[in-house]
Every structure is written in C-alpha cells, then in structure tokens.
Amino acid sequence: xxxxxxxxxxxxxxxxxxxxxxxxxxxxxxxxxxxxxxxxxxxxxxxxxxxxxxxxxxxxxxxxxxxxxxxxxxxxxxxxxxxxxxxxxxxxxxxxxxxxxxxxxxxxxxxxxxxxxxxxxxxxxxxxxxxxxxxxxxxxxxxxxxxxxxxxxxxxxxxxxxxxxxxxxxxxxxxxxxxxxxxxxxxxxxxxxxxxxxxxxxxxxxxxxxxxxxxxxxxxxxxxxxxxxxxxxxxxxxxxxxxxxxxxxxxxxxxxxxxxxxxxxxxxxxxxxxxxxxxxxxxxxxxxxxxxxxxxxxxxxxxxxxxxxxxxxxxxxxxxxxxxxxxxxxxxxxxxxxxxxxxxxxxxxxxxxxxxxxxxxxxxxxxxxxxxxxxxxxxxxxxxxxxxxxxxxxxxxxxxxxxxxxxxxxxxxxxxxxxxxxxxxxxxxxxxxxxxxxxxxxxxxxxxxxxxxxxxxxxxxxxxxxxxxxxxxxxxxxxxxxxxxxxxxxxxxxxxxxxxxxxxxxx
Numbered sequence: 439x440x441x442x443x444x445x446x447x448x449x450x451x452x453x454x455x456x457x458x459x460x461x462x463x464x465x466x467x468x469x470x471x472x473x474x475x476x477x478x479x480x481x482x483x484x485x486x487x488x489x490x491x492x493x494x495x496x497x498x499x500x501x502x503x504x505x506x507x508x509x510x511x512x513x514x515x516x517x518x519x520x521x522x523x524x525x526x527x528x529x530x531x532x533x534x535x536x537x538x539x540x541x542x543x544x545x546x547x548x549x550x551x552x553x554x555x556x557x558x559x560x561x562x563x564x565x566x567x568x569x570x571x572x573x574x575x576x577x578x579x580x581x582x583x584x585x586x587x588x589x590x591x592x593x594x595x596x597x598x599x600x601x602x603x604x605x606x607x608x609x610x611x612x613x614x615x616x617x618x619x620x621x622x623x624x625x626x627x628x629x630x631x632x633x634x635x636x637x638x639x640x641x642x643x644x645x646x647x648x649x650x651x652x653x654x655x656x657x658x659x660x661x662x663x664x665x666x667x668x669x670x671x672x673x674x675x676x677x678x679x680x681x682x683x684x685x686x687x688x689x690x691x692x693x694x695x696x697x698x699x700x701x702x703x704x705x706x707x708x709x710x711x712x713x714x715x716x717x718x719x720x721x722x723x724x725x726x727x728x729x730x731x732x733x734x735x736x737x738x739x740x741x742x743x744x745x746x747x748x749x750x751x752x753x754x755x756x757x758x759x760x761x762x763x764x765x766x767x768x769x770x771x772x773x774x775x776x777x778x779x780x781x782x783x784x785x786x787x788x789x790x791x792x793x794x795x796x797x798x799x800x801x802x803x804x805x806x807x808x809x810x811x812x813x814x815x816x817x818x819x820x821x822x823x824x825x826x827x828x829x830x831x832x833x834x835x836x837x838x839x840x841x842x843x844x845x846x847x848x849x850x851x852x853x854x855x856x857x858x859x860x861x862x863x864x865x866x867x868x869x870x871x872x873x874x875x876x877x878x879x880x881x882x883x884x885x886x887x888x889x890x891x892x893x894x895x896x897x898x899x900x901x902x903x904x905x906x907x908x909x910x911x912x913x914x915x916x917x918x919x920x921x922x923x924x925x926x927x928x929x930x931x932x933x934x935x936x937x938x939x940x941x942x943x944x945x
Contacts, residue, residue, distance in 0.1 A: 469512065469607055469608075469609075469758040469759060470510065470511070470512050470607070470608055470609075470610065470661075470758045470759060470760055470857070470858065471510070471511040471512070471605040471606055471607055471608065472508065472509065472510055472511075472605065472606065472608045472661045472669055472670060473508075473509045473601050473602070473604035473605045473606065473669075473670075474506055474507065474508040474509070474601075474669070474670035474709070474710040474712070475506070475507050475597040475598075475601060475604075475710065476504055476505070476506045476507075476597075476710035476711075476712075477504070477505060477506075477507075477593040477594075477596065477597045478502035478503060478504045478505075478593075479502065479503055479505075479586065479589045479590050479593055480499070480502050480503075480589075481496060481499050481503065481560075481561040481586050481690040482496070482499070482561075482585070482586070483496055483497070483498065483499055484496060485561035485562065485584075485585075485586055485690070486561060486562040486564075486584075487560075487561060487562060487685075487688035488524075488525065488560045488561060488562040488563070489558040489559070489560065489683070489685055489688070490685045490686075490688055494685070494686060494687070494688050495688065496561050496688050496689065496690045497687055497688060497689060498689045498690070499689070499690045499691075500559075500689055500690065500691035500692075500731055501691070501692065502692075503522075503523050503524070503557075503560065503690065503692050503696070504523070504692060504696055504699075505520065505521060505522035505523070505524070505526075505590070505593070505594070505597075506520070506521050506522075506670075506710045506711070506712035507519075507520050507539070507594065507597040507598050507601060508520075508521070508670060508672075508710070508712055509543065509598075509601050509602060509605065510760055510857065511602075511605050512759050512760050515760070515761075516543070516545055516549055517549055517551065517760070517762055517855065518539055518543055518545060518549060518550050518551065518598075519551045519553060519712070520535060520539065520550070520551070520552050520553065520594065521553045521554075521555070521712040521713055521714065522552075522553070522554060522555070522590075523554070523555045523557035523560055523692055523693070523695070523696065524554060524557075524560055524563055524590065525554050525556075525560075525563075525891075525895065526552040526553070526554055527552045527553065527554045527866065527891050527892055527893055527894055527895055528554075528894065528895035529565075529895075530564075530565040530566070530568040531563050531565050531568070531587065532552050532893070533565075533568035533569070534565045534568035534569075534570075534571040534572075534583075534591055535550070535552055535571075535591070535594060536550040536552065536572075537568065537569065537571050537572025538571040538572060538591060538594055538595055538598075539594065539598050540572060541571075541572050541573075541574070542595055542598035542599050542601075543598055543601065543602060544602075548764065551853055551864060551892060551893060552892065552893055553712075553714060553715070553864065553889060553891060553892045554715070554891040554892075555679065555693075555695045555696075555713050555715050555891070556678065556679065556715055556718070556868075556890075556891045557679050557691075557692060557693050557695065557696075558678070558679060558680050558683045558685075558693070559679075559682070559683050559688065559689050559690060559691040559692075559693055560690060561586045561690055562584070562586075563583075563584070563586055563587035563590060564583060564584040564587055565582070565583045565587050565591075566581075566582050566583060567582045570582055571591055577591075577592060577595070606663055606664075606669060607663070607664060608661040608662055608663055608669055608758070609661070609662050609754065609755065609758050609858070610659065610660075610661060610754075610755035610757075610758055610857055610858030610859065610860060611659070611660045611661075611662060611752035611753060611754050611755060612657065612658065612659045612660070612752065612753055612755065612858075612859070612860050612884070612885040613657070613658050613660075613747075613748035613749055613750070613751050613752045613753060614655050614656065614657045614658075614748050614885065615655075615656045615744040615745070615747040615748040615751075616654045616655070616656070616744070617654055617655075617656040617675065617740065617741055617744040618649055618652070618654050619737070619740045620675075620677060620694065620723055620724065620737045620740055620741055621649070621652050621654075621676065621677035621721050621722060621723050621724070622636070622641055622648060622649050622650055622652065622721070622722060622724060623636070623649070623650030623651045623652055623720055623721060623722075623871065624636045624637075624641075624650075624678075624720055624721065624722040624726075624911075625650075625720045625870075625904070625907075625909065625911065625912075626640065626644075626650075632806075632907070632908075632909075633806075633904070633907040633908070633909045633912060634808055634909050635807065635808050635909050635910045635911070636650075636722075637726070637727075637808065637809075637810035637811075638724075638725060638726045638727060638728050638729075638810060638812070639810065639811060641724070651871060651872070652676065652677075652721055652871060653676040653716050653717065653721070653871050653874055653875055653878075655674065655675070655676070655716075655878075656673075656674070656675050656741055656744035656745055656747075656748055657672075657673070657674040657675075657748060657885060657887060658671055658672065658673050658674075658702060658711075658745050658748045658749045658752075659671060659672040659674075659857070659860050659885070659887075660706065660749060660752060667707070668706040668707055668709045669709060670709050670710045670711070670712070671702060671703075671706060671709060671710075671711045671712070671749070672711070672712050672713075672714055672887070673698065673699050673702060673711050673712065673713050673714065673745050674713075674714045674716060674887045674889070675695070675698070675713075675715075675716060675741055676715070676716025676717055676718050676721050676871060676874065677716070677718050677721045677722065677723045678718050678721060678722050678723060678726075679693035679694055679695050679723055679734075680693075680722060680723055680726045680727070680729075681693065681694060681723045681724060681725045681726070681729040681730075681733050681734040681737055682725070682729050682730055682731045682732075682733060682734035683726070683727065683729075683734075684727050684728075684812060685727075685813075685817070686813065686814060686817055689731070691731060691734070693734050693738070694723060694734045694735070694737040694738035694741060695713045695715070695738070695741075696713070696738070697734070697735050697737075697738025697739065697741075697742065698713070698738040698739075698740075698741035698742040698745060699711040699712075699713050699742070699745070700742065701738075701739070701742025701743065701745060701746055702742060702745040702746050702749050705746045705749060706749060711745075714862075714887055714889045715889060715890055715891050716871075716874055716887070716888060716889060716890065717865075717869040717870060717871050717872075717873050717874025717875075717888050717889075717890055718868065718871070718890060719867075719868035719869050719870040719871070719873075719890070719898045719899070719900070719911055719929075720870045720871055720904075720911055721871050723737055724737065726810070726812075727810055727812035727813065728810075728812050753884065753885075755858030755859040755860065756858075756859055757858045757859055758858055759858070760855060760856060760857040760858065761855070761856055761943055762853065762854060762855035762856070763853075763854055763855075763939065764851050764852070764853055764854075765851065765852055765853075765854055765935050765936075765939055766849060766850075766851055766935075767849070767850050767851070767852055767931050767932045767935050768847040768848070768849050768931060769847060769848040769849075769850065769899060769924060769928065769929065769931050769932070770846065770847055770924065770925040770926070770927070770928070770931065771844070771845060771846055771847055771848055771921070771922040771923070771924060771925060772905070772922055772923040772924060772925035773841070773922065773923075774832045774835055774836055774841045774844070774922055774923070775832065775923075776836070777833065777836045777837065780829055780832050780833045780836065781833065783805045783829055784826070784829045784830070784833065786804060786805060787804060787805060787822055787823075787825070787826050787829065788826075790804040790818075790819065790822050791819045791822055791823055791826070793815070793819075794815040794816055794818050794819025794820075794822070795815075795816055795819045796815075797814075797815050797816065798815055799815060801815045801818050801819065802818075804818075804822050805822070805825065805908065805913075805916075806907075806908030806909055806910075806913050807821075807822070807908075807909060807910050807913065808909070808910075809821065824917055825913075825916040825917055827919070828915075828916040828917070828918075828919070828920075828921075829916075831919070831920050844922055845922075848896070848921070848924075850866055850867070850894060850896060850932075851866065851893070851894070852864060852865050852866065852932050852935060852936060853892060853893060854935075854936050854939040854940060854943070855943075856883065856940065856943035856944065859883055859884055859885065860883065860884075860885045860886070860887065861881055861883040861885070861886040861887065861940045861943070861944075862886075862887045862889065863877055863886070863887070863888045863889060863932075863936040863940070864889050864890075864892030864893060865888070865889065865890045865892060865929075865932050865936075866891075866892060866893050866894020866895065866896050867890065867894065867895070867896035867897060867898070867899045867929065867932075868890055868891070868896075868897060868898040868899065868911070868914075869888070869890045869899065869901075869929045869932065870898075870899075870900055870901040870904060870911070870929060872901040872902075872903065872904075872930075873888070873901045873929045873930050873932065873933050874888035874890075874933075875888075876901075876930060876933045876937075877933045877936050877937055877940075880933075880937045881936075881937055881940040881941065881944070882940075882941060882944045883940060883943075883944050886940065888933075888936070896918075897914045897915065897917065897918050898910075898911040898912065898914035898915075899924060899928055899929035899932075900912040900924060900928045900929060901927075901928055901929050901930050902926045902927035902928055902930045903926075904928065905923070905924045905925055905926045905927075905928045
C-alpha cells in the first residue's frame with residue numbers, strides 16, 4: 439500500500455558530475471526538507487548483553503552508543519528514519535519506538551522506519567509495556583523498562599520533539615568510494631559442494647587477501663542547505679560489525695560503524711551522520727570473535743576515510759523530491775525434510791550437545807554448522823541446543839501428517855523509497871549480499887542503498903542460489919521456531935518487488 443505520493447517539484451537543471459561541498463546548489467520550490475538530531479546513551483557495566491546465548495553481562499563499556507532521528511518532508515508527505523545500534527527493528531522495542539515517534543512527530547506509525555546497525559556489542563533493552571510509550575502524558579513508570587531502555591527511549595523523545603520546526607530546504611548529493619579492507623564473504627564451498635561458515639581461522643587459511651563476493655560500496659548521501667552547507671548525511675556499508683566482539687565476554691561498543699561515521703561527521707562540520715547497514719547476511723568484518731577493540735577502531739578508520747573520500751566527490755541529484763511506499767513480499771517456503779533425515783539429525787544433535795557440555799574440543803561441526811575455536815565447547819553446545827526444538831517440531835509435523843498443511847510462503851513487508859536520485863530499500867531480514875547487489879544492478883538510479891535490519895527481524899533469508907544450503911546462515915530458519923525451509927528465489931523475492939518499485943519511482 440502506497441503511503442506517500444510523488445512531490446512534483448523539480449530542482450533547476452544541474453549537471454550530474456562531481457561537485458564541491460562549497461558549491462551552493464539551486465533549490466527546488468518547495469522541494470525536499472530535512473531535519474536530523476543525533477543523541478547518545480551510556481550503558482552501565484554489568485548490564486545484560488543482548489547478543490549472548492548464556493546470559494553473560496556487559497564486562498566493559500567503550501564510550502557512548504549513538505543514534506540518529508532523521509525527518510524527511512516534501513509538501514504534506516513525511517517520513518521519519520531512526521538509525522541505532524540497538525535492535526529498534528524488532529519486538530517491544532520497535533513497537534515502543536514507533537509509537538513514541540508517531541506521537542512526538544504527529545505521524546502515523548507506518549511513516550516511522552526503524553533501522554538497526556546490528557551492532558553485536560550492545561546491552562539488552564527490555565521494554566515491558568511498549569504501548570505506554572505512545573500514550574499522552576508523562577513517560578511510563580521506570581518499572582515498565584530497564585534503565586538503558588528507558589534512557590534510550592527518552593533520548594528518542596527529546597530528539598524528535600520539535601524536530602519538525604527544524605526542517606529546512608535541501609538538495610541531495612551522493613558519493614561512493616570503494617572499501618575492501620574491512621569485510622569478507624563468510625560463506626565458502628567444500629569440494630563436495632556443501633557450504634560452510636568461513637570462520638576467522640578459515641579466512642586466514644584462504645590467504646591474507648581473501649575477500650570473496652562483497653558489496654564494497656562506501657556510500658554517503660549528503661543533504662545540503664540553500665548555501666550548500668551540509669545539514670545531515672546517510673552513510674551506507676555492508677558487513678556484520680563483529681570485530682572486537684565475543685559473546686562469552688560481552689562489551690558495549692558502537693563498533694566500527696559508529697567509529698566510521700564520526701569521521702565524515704567531523705569533516706562535514708559536525709552534522710549528524712546516520713549509518714545504514716547493507717545486505718550483510720553473508721558478509722563479516724574481519725577478526726570475528728578473536729579481534730580487539732583497537733582492530734575494530736582501525737577498520738572504522740578505514741571506512742571513515744572512504745566515507746570522506748566519497749563526500750569529497752559528490753554527485754548532485756537532478757531531483758529534490760521524494761516518494762516512498764511499503765510493499766508486500768511473499769518468500770516461498772519448501773517442504774520439511776523426511777522422517778529418516780530428521781531422526782538422523784536429531785540423534786547427531788543430542789550427541790553433540792552431550793560432548794560439548796562435557797568440554798570435548800572436537801565439537802566443531804553439527805547438522806551443517808561449524809563453529810570457531812574462539813567459542814568454548816559448552817557455548818557451541820548451547821548454539822546447537824537452540825535448533826533442537828525445530829527438529830522435534832518438524833518430526834511431529836511429519837508423523838502426524840500436519841506437514842501437508844504448513845504455509846507455502848512467508849509474507850513480509852519492505853520499505854522502498856526514492857530520495858532525489860537515491861534509491862533506498864529497507865528489508866526486515868538479513869539479506870545475502872547477492873540480493874543487495876541484484877537490487878543495485880537492476881535499478882535505473884545512480885545510487886541505491888539496499889538495507890537490511892529495517893522494520894523487522896526475520897533472520898537470515900538466503901538468495902536464490904543458496905536456499906538448499908544448511909550452514910549457519912542458510913539454515914537459520916531452524917532458530918526461528920515453526921518455520922519450513924526456504925525455497926528459491928528466497929530473499930531475491932524481495933529484490934524483485936524492490937526493483938519494480940524503484941523502476942516506477944525512477945520514471
């Protein structure tokens with residue numbers, strides 16, 4: 439359902455070549471308006487960690503965690519984008535954020551887009567009564583949320599309050615630099631054709647220059663005022679921020695996405711720079727689980743320098759309007775495995791769990807998954823224990839005949855937008871990089887940002903070529919409860935819908 443129509447106001451004719459930040463662009467009348475505010479929260483040592491399977495708490499806090507609220511307006515049409523390191527795209531936290539922003543900005547909740555950097559180094563934000571954050575009056579009582587969630591939601595409220603009054607006319611400019619030092623493709627193929635997770639020790643065996651198929655675009659979208667001065671910016675890159683992260687020794691840290699965004703922010707005069715995560719389902723940053731905070735900062739420095747390079751070679755958008763919509767996507771689902779196959783895998787799982795809990799160091803592979811040496815055997819056992827309920831459920835479906843009545847598709851919703859000549863796609867799952875590259879390749883816009891972790895958390899959904907694989911990413915449906923495997927085209931079904939919408943917007 440389309441929620442916003444096209445603003446039919448065009449900027450004066452301009453060239454499409456690179457421009458300097460000091461060149462004041464001609465503005466459309468009335469055209470696009472933008473306002474943005476960035477705020478920070480400070481976690482406490484000892485807080486529960488959000489990314490852990492065994493209940494560890496935060497052992498070290500490395501600075502604040504920054505989030506940005508951006509409001510776009512074009513005539514009566516408005517869209518708010520919240521970017522944060524926290525999982526604002528999921529669960530009670532997402533509900534609370536959308537209702538709170540809708541209240542503060544006087545917008546329908548559907549006009550609120552929540553984007554997570556998927557930072558693995560964050561505390562748990564616990565919200566017990568999300569609807570209360572959308573109600574008039576004072577904030578909900580402290581008992582309704584834990585301390586860090588309350589601090590964050592009040593920060594969202596303060597950032598949004600009065601933001602509409604700060605809207606100002608802008609033009610849109612974009613730039614892209616190539617960055618290959620930060621990430622690599624973490625899905626490999628064995629000689630028998632089976633896929634496997636390329637752990638850090640595997641990456642090193644492939645050679646220091648191994649990268650694989652990645653999206654190496656470090657893109658910035660800069661919004662400039664009537665004098666050509668930056669107002670705010672988006673920064674896009676693709677990769678799991680897992681350097682300096684270990685689930686058995688959790689820290690609170692903005693990781694390299696935050697470090698990277700601080701550099702163009704300073705270069706552009708201190709304006710807010712919001713990070714948008716790309717199609718990172720099968721893309722890792724280097725040094726997973728074995729890296730240090732210093733190495734994460736180093737990678738953030740590389741990426742930040744690339745952002746600055748992109749910001750110094752901007753291309754001016756020919757249009758300064760925007761349009762957007764939410765669109766339904768149906769992801770095809772496959773049949774369940776056979777009873778003998780499920781029984782065999784369940785026996786393998788039970789044996790792995792017993793050995794892992796006993797400390798067996800040879801617990802490295804199980805039901806298509808392989809685990810890094812950096813994780814202890816008991817932790818590996820816990821990760822496998824989390825998929826066991828799926829096998830029990832699947833066996834029950836097969837034995838009772840209920841498998842024939844399971845749904846054939848997974849319905850979900852994506853966000854598609856054109857901001858000037860920049861396309862933006864928001865997917866509520868961890869898309870593989872091939873899905874994102876397909877959207878870029880087949881969309882007739884000069885800059886396209888295929889983003890994930892937006893307005894939902896459906897886990898990994900593989901691309902068309904990977905639906906039959908069973909390594910951690912392609913087999914992640916087993917962690918999600920009662921869901922059948924995916925069937926081709928998998929996550930590419932979202933690409934088809936996004937490409938069609940962007941082609942329509944680009945006319």
